[in-house]
Amino acid sequence: MSAGGDSIGSDTRPARLAALRDALARADLDAVLVTSRPNVRYLTGFSGSNALLVVTAKDCVLLTDFRYATQVEAELGSSTSVRIESTNLWTGLWAQLATLSGVERIGFESMHLLHRDFARLLEQGARWSWRPTTDLVESRRAVKDAGELAHIECAVAMAEIALRQTVPMLRAGLTETSVAGMLERHLRDAGSEEYPFPSIVASGPRSALPHARASNRVLESGDFVLIDFGAVTAGYCSDITRTFVLGRASDEQREVYDIVREANVRASGSLRVGMTGMAADAVARDYIAARGFGEAFGHSLGHGIGLEVHEAPRLARIVESPLAAGTVVTIEPGIYRAGWGGVRIEDDVFLSDAGPRVLTGFPRELHELS
């Protein structure tokens, strides 16, 4: 399996480039400079950390450095040509652009270019006309092909294997950090290439912090233990959360848990192609509010996953754009009460014209760890 860019049995990179070229034509651009790493990987398959990519109506040229000479050879398809730069990629870029006739108006990625590099465009690149663009590639990445979906399903399976192996090991007296270590070792044994984000293991009152990581807090009986993590394979991510109770759940814990679970199930089941991100978010939010915890759900319902763990589309209160067929999104309602604790239950869901399919099979029922 190559590091990216492949569907099941066929190379989808030419189609991705063709779609980008259509977008360039519509935006009246002769070319685009791609600096986002996941966008470069999506278009070319190259997974290295240092690259500039130029796409014109005819050409697709990747510039990288000598450290990646072997890797780039193995990863690229025939639709992209490579230039290995011995010094600075930007110096190589000016030389490369000068060879491309008819290229005047060039887009750049406003969300993925530092001011320092933007200044280079205006100085050394002054002979071309530079135009900021947003989401030229990202909007296309939101819709997954069969190969991408297979990678994500594999990353979901890796995460679930690791969680199943970790849960029986959870007990009072462990630190959150050591629980993260157990989980991550199981992720590695399942083949995860890396971690899509720092694993969250948040126990007791810390489970009320939506952006906790893992700390040296020791798990105690009666704690909520919230675990939010993922796996990566062929560059594609999964992102899953489950919340457990260590020992017997109190009535209050059970009540909050059941509300979050019901919100999760309702939101996943309601997803439809054409629905706005706002409407999807409202399914969970309105239910939680109706149960009296509206103020305690302080983040959005979900986000796309793929080559990045946060990508388009967003399921949030302010998103008016409709969901496309072929997206994979998280559904992750939560209730957080400062000082007491919190619950989040997060699944990964594939949306097609046939409706939603929940990729995450790990049980959502309240699990009291003995």
Added chain:
Amino acid sequence: MSAGGDSIGSDTRPARLAALRDALARADLDAVLVTSRPNVRYLTGFSGSNALLVVTAKDCVLLTDFRYATQVEAELGSSTSVRIESTNLWTGLWAQLATLSGVERIGFESMHLLHRDFARLLEQGARWSWRPTTDLVESRRAVKDAGELAHIECAVAMAEIALRQTVPMLRAGLTETSVAGMLERHLRDAGSEEYPFPSIVASGPRSALPHARASNRVLESGDFVLIDFGAVTAGYCSDITRTFVLGRASDEQREVYDIVREANVRASGSLRVGMTGMAADAVARDYIAARGFGEAFGHSLGHGIGLEVHEAPRLARIVESPLAAGTVVTIEPGIYRAGWGGVRIEDDVFLSDAGPRVLTGFPRELHELS
């Protein structure tokens, strides 16, 4: 121990802000907008992911969102005031700036501001005059105080504990990924908060790739096994590499290993305050070249470590600036031969007026894994 900003027994943040204010005065700036996360953490102690920091001659104001309301309270000292924004941090920024009298010329961090946000400065922030800056905070961060050095030494100790526990488990038949999992679990058990970079476990021919990660390659007898990884505590990183041989080393493996080891020891021992990065690099590079492998050492000798795993100063062929007292740098010579394998030995070294002190105690002798 707070999440940052503290020395042993005293709050060093006021001194850091004072140094930045001196730099602002020298640059004829009324204020600076700090957007780099490690720079924000260094100046204020705040470790969250979403913040804008404004520092003027008198004020230091941090803007963050409601998710961090509890955390920011715990992490900040008295020298910084906080504004929790319910919507967009940038909207809050314009409102905040408007309250600061005498603020006209404001620096921003050219290396840490996306074009998208730069465009905001020119549009919604058009009433102020914006000036790009580089390294205002980074240059100060290169020199560590006693508290920072203690954190780095702790991160080195965590990494060494984990490596000592992992080495006896290495054997033919394991995948690189599973070795990474063992190592990372031991890092977590030692208390590491996260991973400063994706751990590299590169075996056999893959050890020749300076930017390998861990793959599903299976370790075989006779392989080099190169392990490059680190720990993080209180935000501070360590970064260590050791290369082992699985089974008996061949004469050729032993020869290459010994050259790299000698280059490492010479370079560490030669570091002096006032030496240029170029001169430090040359100690290792000239030795390796004299032994006939000059072309095979295809990267720089080292880099600073601290709140980031790559920070100032750099030890590289093109660096003419002198090393300051109080820096902590990696010393990591290597020899890489495509298709055959590679060796890198990397230590973390503290440099003071008393000379270099190697923080890494893990043996550098060739270790043949039985």
